Amino acid sequence: MTTTLHLPEADADLTPLEEARAQLRDAIDFLGLSEGKYEMLAHARREMTVAVPLRRDNGDLELFIGHRVQHNFTRGPAKGGVRYDPNVDLDEVRALAMWMTWKCALLDVPYGGAKGGVRIDPRNYSQTELERVTRRYTSELIPILGPEKDIPAPDMGTDEQTMAWMMDTYSVAVGHTVPSVVTGKPISLGGSLGRRESTSRGVVHVALAALESRGLRPAHSTAAVQGFGKVGRGAARFLDEADVAVLAVSDMYGAVHNPAGLDIPALEAHVDVTGSVVDFSGAEPLDRDALLELDVDLLVPAAHEGVLTSDNANRVRAKVIVEGANGPTSSAADRIFAENDILVVPDILANAGGVIVSYFEWVQGNQSYWWTADEVEERLRTRMLGSWKDVTAYAREHDLSLRSAATIMAVERVALAHRQRGLYP
Ligand code: GLU
Secondary structure, eight states: OOOOOOSSSSSSSOOOOHHHHHHHHHHHHHHHHOHHHHHHHHSSEEEEEEEEEEOOSSEEEEEEEEEEEOOOOOTTTTEEEEEEEETOHHHHHHHHHHHHHHHHTTTSSOEEEEEEEOOGGGGSOOHHHHHHHHHHHHHGGGOOOOTTTTEEEEEOOOOOHHHHHHHHHHHHHSSSSGGGOSSSGGGTOOTTTTTTTTHHHHHHHHHHHHHHHTOGGGGGGGGEEOOSSTHHHHHHHHHHTTTOOOEEEEETEEEETTTTOOOOHHHHHHHHHHOOOOOOOTTTEOTTTTGGGGSSSEEEEEOSSBBBBBTTTTGGGEHHHEOOSSSOOOOOHHHHHHHOOOOOOOOOHHHHHHHHHHHHHHHHHHHOOOOOHHHHHHHHHHHHHHHHHHHHHHHHHTTOHHHHHHHHHHHHHHHHHHHOOOOOO
16 A cells, blocks of 8 residues: 555545545655654554444344544544444545544644544434444444543534433443543533534634635625535524625535525524425525535535535635535645635634534533533634634745645644654653
C-alpha cells in the first residue's frame, strides 16, 4: 500500500483517505517534518473491525460490519463520533478519525482523534433492532473504550439515544455507571446543555465571521444549506436568527427554494410533521444538486463527504463555503475555489463546535458539576472565534488557504506533543 500521496496535478478527485493523507503530506512538507513522522500520522494507532450480528424483530438473522479507528492519542484520549450509514467503510472511517485528531488539536481540546461506524441504513430498522445493534457493537469495543481511552459521540445516523445505550452497555460490563464514556448523551444522564445544537452554533459563528471578512453583513446576505439533520437544520435556524436569508435547504429526499428567503420556523414545523423538507408549502421544489450551485453568498454543505468536486466546483457561485460536514470538498474543488476567489472555511474549524461541547460535557461529568446553557454557549463562542482568528492570521502570514493553515497548525501541535513525550521505548 502506498501512503505517500501528493496532491494530484490533474483534476482527479480522491477518496476521503487519500484526501486526508494528501493534506497531511502537505502539512508535513510545510513544517519540514520527517518522512517517518508522516508515516506515523498517516496510519491509525489502533483499529478494530467487528462483526455485529442482529436478530431482527421477525426472527431473521443479519450481519453488519462495524469499525472503530483510533487515529491518535498523543494529546489525550481518542475522541470522535460513531456513524450508522450504508456507505461506511474502513478507509472512510480512517480519514474521519484523522480529521478528528486535527480538529481536537486545532481547537486545543485535549484529545486525540477517533471515529467509528456500522455499515447499516438505520432508517430500515426498528428502535429495538437499533438498540441491539448498538449494544452488540459497543460490547465488542469495550476493551478499547473508556473515559480515559476513547470517548464516542453521535455522528450521521446516531443520536442521544444511541449514546445512552452505549453508556449503559459499557457501564453494565464494568459494573458501575460511567457517564463520561460517551458524550452527546441525554441531559438526564449527564449530557451537557447546548450539546445538541453545538455543531450548528459553531458553524454559524464562523460563517458570520467569514461573511464579515468578505465585507458582507448578515442582514444583506443569502445562504443555501445542504442537509437538514443534526448540523444543517440548526445552521439554517441560527442563520435565520442572525438575519441571513436562507434561500434553499435540502435533505436526502429533495430540496426546497424560495428566492425571497424560507420561513425557517414554519419549515421546521413542516419537517417535524412530515420528516422531510419536501412539499413545504412556502417554497418551490429544487433539484438537490442545483442547491450547491445557487447564486447565494454563503453555502453550507452539512450532509456528507465528497459533494463539492471537480465536476461541479466551477458552477458554485457562493462567495463563502463553510463546511458543516466532514470532508465535503475535494482538493481538486479546493483549487478551483481558490482560483475563483471563493473562501472555504474547512471542516476541522467550521464544524468543531460539536467536539468542543463534547469536551465541555466530559469536563462537567468528570467534576459532577453542570454549567448553565449561557456558560456553555459563551465558552463555545469564545473558542470558535478564537480559532477563526488564529487560523485566518496564520493563513495571511504564510499565504495559505484556511484549510492548509488549519491542518498545518493542528499537525504542528500533535508533532510537538509527540516530540515532547518522546518515543517509547
Ligand atoms: N461527530 C462529531 C464530529 O465529527 C462530534 C464528535 C465528538 O463530539 O466527539 O466532529
